[in-house]
Amino acid sequence: MNNTEQQFLNDLDNKLWKAADQLRANLDAANYKHVVLGLIFLKYVSDAFEERQEQLLELFQTDTDDNIYFMPRDDYGSDADYQQALNEELELLDYYREANVFWVPKAARWNTLKVKAVLPIGSVIWQDDAGADVKLRSVSWLIDNALEEIEKSNTKLKGILNRISQYQLDNDKLIGLINTFSDTSFTKPVFSGEQLNLHSKDILGHVYEYFLGQFALAEGKQGGQYYTPKSIVTLIVEMLQPYSGRVYDPAMGSGGFFVSSDKFIEEHAKEQHYDAEEQKKHISVYGQESNPTTWKLAAMNMAIRGIDFNFGKKNADSFTDDQHPDLRADFVMANPPFNIKDWWSESLADDVRWQYGTPPKGNANFAWLQHMLHHLAPTGSLALLLANGSMSSNTSGEGEIRQRLVEADLVECMVALPGQLFTNTQIPACIWYLTKDKANGLVLNEKKRDRRNEFLFIDARNLGFMRDRVLRDFTSDDIAKIADTFHAWQGNNHYEDIPGFCKSATLDEIKKHDFVLTPGRYIGAADQEDDGEPFSEKMARLTAQLSEQFAESDRLEAQIRRNFRGLGYEC
Structure with missing residues (x-):
């Protein structure tokens, strides 16, 4: 994306967010x-x-x-007849479905919303199929009616569009939002005179x-249930490189991993001179989400991007109501909630997924990991975000499960992340x-080397920057550094251990550390730059400096005691 396009999007973000933020006085971000x-x-749509x-x-x-x-x-008597025939032909549903475009009934089209929303409440806005007058009840009702009409006409969207009348918003605020969106050119946009x-x-x-992302920030902890930071999603996708096959996320939130996979294909198609849209046909998206609201957000996210998806018949718990029991995916990615305590059900006691040990009832970390492994194809790869404790914990059998995973040679790479992400x-x-x-294995037509009984450790805790006082983020260079290191190691392409950052370890080394997988155990400290001062001289200088500081400390302590005595106190 060039600078002009980026500036256009930044300005658009600010404009629309400012308009949307006017609702905050009436509703919290979650609504x-x-x-x-x-x-x-x-x-x-x-x-x-x-x-x-x-x-x-x-x-x-x-x-x-060749135009069918x-x-x-000449087939029509008059211009009016011809125009009417054109208009009628434009309303044939099949023309839109063949182009994978959602059919939008007249009552749901944006221009209808824009025109009808400003009419006085009670105005007749159209007639129903029986010829009866339909009157405007409220702007929120008008929007809900549009959502309902779209769901009726597109089975893929049935049950995923959230109605808004329940929030009882002022008509004027909704009209303001509609006008803001109407004043923005989303088709053939022009910015600073440039198409x-x-x-x-x-x-x-x-x-x-x-x-x-903005709503997740506004909601804080609650927002994190449906939103994984963009840079983390990008990092995982860049490392796994899901270019073709089945992609699965059992804790999908709003579908960020699928969106990033779609972008990955577009970017790398340009580099490889492939047709991105053609390549996307080789990707199948499968997801699951237990929260009904988030499940709808994800489906809308896919629909907006034109990504075909299978999110199961309903929102459901991945452990107790697996919506894709027979799926074996080529790529599995997830950011489930960390350290879930109330996940267990007695129906899971002898579950086939616990191939490497029954997970503890008080922590779902290794349940997620084994659930994803169960759904992984024989040549597939997965990436899972977990709390750091998963790398070293030995409580409730977690250490034994981790050991079995290592001995089965399933673990390929561990990445330690910085805090505040x-x-x-x-x-x-x-x-x-x-x-x-x-x-x-092959990725983007490049052969991977035999990596059996080898394990890569990456310590990324010192990467990133503080985006604000609270949140840290990765730059594109940070992401490239981690991903390139992983791919170089996989392909034996000029990979080298870097003290303080990455280390290729053997199974014997992991055994010596009792199967603890914390990268810091293996990577060691970063090399320090040589300042040119001989060690003996540096030690003498630092020792003298420390003695001076001790003497100054004694002097200050004596002065403080004298001051207290002058006030009549002993200390």
């Missing part, structure tokens, strides 16, 4: 996100629909040998993602990378 994200979704209409209209009027859509003007090469899907997808927890975290096939 008003549904109003705003619902409007973003309506704007997207309507823009995509109109874009398809424009394409069809051009096809209907363009006479070429062409409608000759931008951004499509409606790209822009609204970006806005949706930006708003999810997450909005919802300050618990230090790490990333587990596991694979069922360390002997070979």
Whole structure:
């Protein structure tokens, strides 16, 4: 993305967020996100629909040998007849479904919302199928009606669009939001006099993602349940490189890993001179989420980006109600809640997923890990964010499970992360990378080497920068440094151990550390720069400096005692 496009998106983010933030006086972030994200979704489907209409209209009027859509003007008696025929043809549902565009009924189109929302309450806005007058009840009712009409016409969206009437918002505030979105060009945008090469899907997808992040910040701990920091998601995707196959996230939140996988394909398709849209056909997305609200957010996120998805028949617990029992995925990625205590059910006692040991009832970390392994294809790879304790804990059998995973040669790489990366927890975290096939494998047409009984440790705790007083973030260079190190090690491509950052260890070394997988155990301290001062001279200088500081401390202590005595106190 060039600087002009980035500036356009930044300005757009600020403009729309400022408009949306006006709702904060009436609703908390956990609720008003549904109003705003619902409007973003309506704007997207309507823009995509109109874009398809424009394409069809051009096809209907363009006479070429291979154009099966062409409608000759001479076949109609008058211009009015011809125009009516064009309008009727534009309303045929199949034209939109063949282009993977959601059908938007007239009552749900953005222009309908814009025009009808400003009418006085009680105005007749249209007639129903029986010819009866339909009157405007409220702007929130108008929006809910649009969402309902879209769900009726698109089975893929059934049950995922959140209604907003329950929040009892002022009509004027909703009209203001509608007008703000209406005043923004999402199709063929122009910025600083320059036509931008951004499509409606790209822009609204970006806005949706930006708003999810902003809402997560506003909600704090609660927001972390559906939002993983973008840089962490990008890091995991860049390391796993999910270019084709089945991608699965059993704790998907709002679907960030799927969005990042989609972007990964687009970026690397450019580098490899592939057709990105064609390559995306080789990716299948599977997810699961227990929270019903978050499940809907994820489905909307996929719909806006045009990503086909299978999130199961409903929101459900991945442990007790697995929506994809037969799935064996090529890539599995997840950021489940850390150290869940109340996950256990007696129905899980002899579950087939606990191949390496029954997880402790008071902590779900190794349950998530084994659930993901169970769903991993024979040549698949997975990445899992967990609390740091998972690398060293020996309580309730966790040490034995970790040992069995290492001895089965499933663990490929451990990455220790810096603190303050997450909005919802300050618990230090790490990333587990596991694979069922360390002997070979291909990624982006590059062969991996045989890595059996070898393990890579990366300590990234010193990377990143403080984005504000609370949150740390990774730069693109930080992400590239970690990912490139991993790929160099996998392919034996000029990999070298770097003290303080990375170390390739053997099974024997891990045994010596009692199967503890904390990177700091193996990597050691970073090399210190030589300042040119001989050791003996440095020690003499520092010893003299310390003696001076001790003497100064004694002098100050004596002075303080004299001052107290002068006040009549002994100390």
